[in-house]
Amino acid sequence: MKEVIKAYFERFVDKWMEYNNSLPKIVWNEDVAEFIYxxxxxxxxYISWKPMEKSMKFNFDEIEGQYNVQLHNSVKEYFNSYWFLELTGWISSYNVNLHPVIPGIEPDYFISLVKDYVESKEFTFKYIPIGYESNGMLLVVNNNTGEIFVEDFELNEYKKIANSLESLILHLKFKDE
Known part of the structure; x- marks a missing residue:
């Protein structure tokens, strides 16, 4: 996972530099730990930021113990690879935004999202939210298989878009690719 994310960010920063002659920029947020800026x-x-490899690992024991469940390993690897403020791209016809791993905010924000999602699903952990697509539908990881789906909440339907989180990130394209 770490190598796939690293390769994505190398491409992402190169594209940003090509078009903007700078590192990626995002709206400054006082809650974000300043070392990423x-x-x-x-x-x-706006302020420039750069992805940074993580040395500090999140511990998911609290949520796993509270709900007596194991989160899919790909979710843990994703949150323990890099600090970053944005991970976006196109896969098929979907413009996707994966959940950022923001220093100073994570893992608390992600855990609260998972708790809210699981409670809305009557405490089943079949899927874990990992992002969203541009039309507002959630991206979810099948917690058993690791496959990635777009969830249509209103229709309660799931459309598979990648075999894994790694595969999704590996195949993300930028708008002009």
């Missing part, structure tokens, strides 16, 4: 906030409230 590079430079200073601009006049529009």
């Amino acid at each position: 590079s430079g200073t906030e601009d006049e529009y409230g």
Whole structure:
């Protein structure tokens, strides 16, 4: 997982530099640990950032113990690989945004999302939310197989878009690719 994420960010930063001649930028957030930022906030409230390999690992024991469940290993690997503020791209006809791993905010925010999602699903852990697509539908990981689906909440339908989280990230394209 770590190598796939590293390769994605190498491509992402290269594309950003090609079009903007800078590192990726995002709106500055005071809750984010400052080490991920590079430079200073601009006049529009944006600041450059760069993905950083993690040395500190999240412990998912609290949520796993509370619900007596094991999260799929790919979810744990994803959250323990890099700090980053954005991971987006196209796969098939879907413009997807994976959940960022934000220093100073994670894993608490992700765990609260999972708890809310699981409670809405009557405490079943079949799927774990990992992001969303541009039309507002959730991206979820099948907690047994690791496959990635787009969830249509209103129809209670799931469309498979990747065999794994690694495969999804590996095959993400940027708008002009």
